[in-house]
Amino acid sequence: MSLSLRKTIQGQGFHTTGFLNQPPTVLRTAVNGIKAQYERKGHGLEEAINKILDEYPRLQQEYKRPGSRSDRLYQSGVIHPPNNDTACAEVCGNDPSQLVSRPERTKEEDNLAIHYGLIASANQLMKNALIRDSLAAEKNVITEGITGKEVLCFEMEAAGLMNHFPCLVIRGICDYSDSHKNKEWQGYAAMTAAAYAKDLLRRIPPNKVEAKKRITKIISGSNAYNQTYKNAMERITAQDANGERLAKKGLWWITCAKRPLITVELQYAIAIKPGKSEFDEKSQPNIEDIVSVCAGLVTVDEKSKIIRLVHYTTQQYFNRTRDIWFPKAETDITTICVTYLS
Numbered sequence: 049m050s051l052s053l054r055k056t057i058q059g060q061g062f063h064t065t066g067f068l069n070q071p072p073t074v075l076r077t078a079v080n081g082i083k084a085q086y087e088r089k090g091h092g093l094e095e096a097i098n099k100i101l102d103e104y105p106r107l108q109q110e111y112k113r114p115g116s117r118s119d120r121l122y123q124s125g126v127i128h129p130p131n132n133d134t135a136c137a138e139v140c141g142n143d144p145s146q147l148v149s150r151p152e153r154t155k156e157e158d159n160l161a162i163h164y165g166l167i168a169s170a171n172q173l174m175k176n177a178l179i180r181d182s183l184a185a186e187k188n189v190i191t192e193g194i195t196g197k198e199v200l201c202f203e204m205e206a207a208g209l210m211n212h213f214p215c216l217v218i219r220g221i222c223d224y225s226d227s228h229k230n231k232e233w234q235g236y237a238a239m240t241a242a243a244y245a246k247d248l249l250r251r252i253p254p255n256k257v258e259a260k261k262r263i264t265k266i267i268s269g270s271n272a273y274n275q276t277y278k279n280a281m282e283r284i285t286a287q288d289a290n291g292e293r294l295a296k297k298g299l300w301w302i303t304c305a306k307r308p309l310i311t312v313e314l315q316y317a318i319a320i321k322p323g324k325s326e327f328d329e330k331s332q333p334n335i336e337d338i339v340s341v342c343a344g345l346v347t348v349d350e351k352s353k354i355i356r357l358v359h360y361t362t363q364q365y366f367n368r369t370r371d372i373w374f375p376k377a378e379t380d381i382t383t384i385c386v387t388y389l390s
């Protein structure tokens with residue numbers, strides 16, 4: 049889940065058209081927390097789902113877990129008859145030589161498995177087992193310098209959304225991305241993803257959600273962007289004085305810098321006190337704190353350690369409104385640079 053590729057299938061196969069930034073720290077922290085918790089205690093998602101289905105029996109028809117006999121993974125060469133909606137049980141059968149046999153999950157394993165990693169987002173349905181296999185076998189998907197991530201599943205919806213705001217994609221897997229694709233497991237998969245998402249959200253302190261909420265409302269058009277950034281800045285200025293000061297320093301350094309800053313550079317720059325010749329190591333702010341007080345406007349690329357604005361329109365917004373939000377930025381930066389050199 050830490051990255052996503054956007055892929056396009058077009059006759060010949062796939063090519064990468066872009067990738068999603070790191071999900072925001074607040075979500076990554078929550079994911080790490082939940083991972084550790086599940087490792088120790090198991091996840092309890094099935095119990096949570098069953099409880100809901102018991103409570104609301106009308107949901108059972110669509111969302112209950114189908115029998116495991118309907119979970120068939122066919123060999124990649126076995127193709128479902130085209131344009132035939134008849135169930136696999138009837139047309140493709142249960143011949144073990146046509147199926148990939150997989151051991152049942154044991155009692156010690158959770159019956160629902162959670163995978164973390166790369167989701168390939170396509171602009172059409174992935175229904176080809178051979179393309180699926182070749183992509184899954186590409187151990188070194190190379191995209192903008194990020195290598196070594198394997199594609200774990202395919203989906204369609206996120207591609208249109210994920211480059212517009214910081215997010216984390218959670219999908220329930222309901223088929224094998226092959227020609228046998230059917231809807232049988234869809235309801236249960238959706239329920240499972242929702243149960244995980246709910247558990248994850250429970251781990252996020254409400255004040256952190258508050259600071260980020262409207263970023264996800266970014267749609268298109270500069271008015272929508274303007275309003276979104278204005279709201280974010282209002283949330284930043286509504287924080288306590290320390291938070292506001294730190295956020296504004298971070299934002300004006302990132303906005304005014306002539307080249308991308310890496311995290312230590314920013315920490316260092318913020319810690320320099322104008323006019324003081326001694327540098328206090330301890331006054332360097334924590335990067336997580338900077339990201340957090342900036343209300344979703346900045347993000348850190350884990351690999352390159354570059355800290356940057358979340359979207360190119362954020363830079364445009366600050367170029368237009370710099371004088372309002374950071375009227376003293378240029379002079380402050382000059383003073384700090386002089387201090388640093390002296």
Ligand SMILES: [Zn+2]
Pocket residue numbers: 127128129135136139140227228
């Ligand atoms: Zn079939």
